[in-house]
Amino acid sequence: MIIRVRQVAAACALGAALTACGAPTAPHAAHPAPTATAAPSRPPTLAPGPTGLTPVFRNGPRTDGRTVALTFDADMTADEGARAARGERFDNPQLIATLRALKVPATVFMTGRWADEYPLQARSIGRDPLFEIANHSYSHHAFTGDCYGLPTVSEDRMRADVERAYAAFRRAGVTDAMPYFRFPGGCYDRAALKALTPTGVTAVQWDVVSGDAFATDSDAVARQVLEGVRPGSVVVMHCTRSAAPATERAVRSIVPELRAKGYRFVKVSELIRAADAQR
Numbered sequence: 001m002i003i004r005v006r007q008v009a010a011a012c013a014l015g016a017a018l019t020a021c022g023a024p025t026a027p028h029a030a031h032p033a034p035t036a037t038a039a040p041s042r043p044p045t046l047a048p049g050p051t052g053l054t055p056v057f058r059n060g061p062r063t064d065g066r067t068v069a070l071t072f073d074a075d076m077t078a079d080e081g082a083r084a085a086r087g088e089r090f091d092n093p094q095l096i097a098t099l100r101a102l103k104v105p106a107t108v109f110m111t112g113r114w115a116d117e118y119p120l121q122a123r124s125i126g127r128d129p130l131f132e133i134a135n136h137s138y139s140h141h142a143f144t145g146d147c148y149g150l151p152t153v154s155e156d157r158m159r160a161d162v163e164r165a166y167a168a169f170r171r172a173g174v175t176d177a178m179p180y181f182r183f184p185g186g187c188y189d190r191a192a193l194k195a196l197t198p199t200g201v202t203a204v205q206w207d208v209v210s211g212d213a214f215a216t217d218s219d220a221v222a223r224q225v226l227e228g229v230r231p232g233s234v235v236v237m238h239c240t241r242s243a244a245p246a247t248e249r250a251v252r253s254i255v256p257e258l259r260a261k262g263y264r265f266v267k268v269s270e271l272i273r274a275a276d277a278q279r
């Protein structure tokens with residue numbers, strides 16, 4: 001398990017950019033945003049950990065029905081603008097279109113740099129009630145030392161990096177990004193959890209690694225997910241054409257197979273709400 005996590009995180013770091021999810025703007029019309037009159041509800045979060053540390057969420061209840069959350073990291077590191085300018089695609093509009101076509105709710109952990117690169121897609125994803133956008137840092141730099149070669153954010157800059165991502169989302173037109181944060185590379189320690197306490201985020205890890213980073217065999221990715229999912233699972237995947245080219249195909253086989261087993265796809269917020277209710 002740890003090895004698998006390390007593999008994905010390493011791939012994430014390497015590509016520098018595993019990257020990103022994108023969505024064309026047109027399909028948005030089919031999923032109108034909630035009306036302005038809808039009662040605003042506060043997103044569920046976990047209570048802070050001991051001594052007020054940022055809480056860490058890994059999976060939902062195992063005994064609350066067959067729910068599963070697919071999560072997609074929209075990676076783009078702060079220095080990858082030149083690669084994007086040369087034509088490398090850190091987005092994956094086809095993946096988002098497939099999730100829409102299959103009506104699969106999903107949580108997108110987006111870097112602020114990605115939202116700056118693809119503001120229309122960020123806005124389209126953020127305004128689609130099928131999805132929720134959560135924070136994957138602005139820079140995609142590591143929040144601990146020794147995190148698969150990623151450059152490191154200093155402790156006194158961690159909070160600002162998270163807040164800078166939320167600012168990027170707002171610039172793109174996403175005003176209701178969730179108070180959930182996924183550490184780049186999944187790397188965190190007590191100091192990082194402490195540094196983020198003032199932001200009020202719940203850190204979100206995962207219990208199922210899809211292995212989609214740089215994978216070309218979509219069947220292998222699908223198999224790994226199908227073997228790993230249990231009730232309440234959080235699956236980590238990526239939506240990046242350049243760094244996770246098999247993901248969209250894998251999703252097309254994962255979704256019907258899990259539905260046939262009785263699973264219902266939910267967003268991370270629903271699992272966190274269920275976990276909080278069981279406390």
Ligand SMILES: [Zn+2]
Nearest residue numbers: 012073075185
């Ligand atoms: Zn990442």
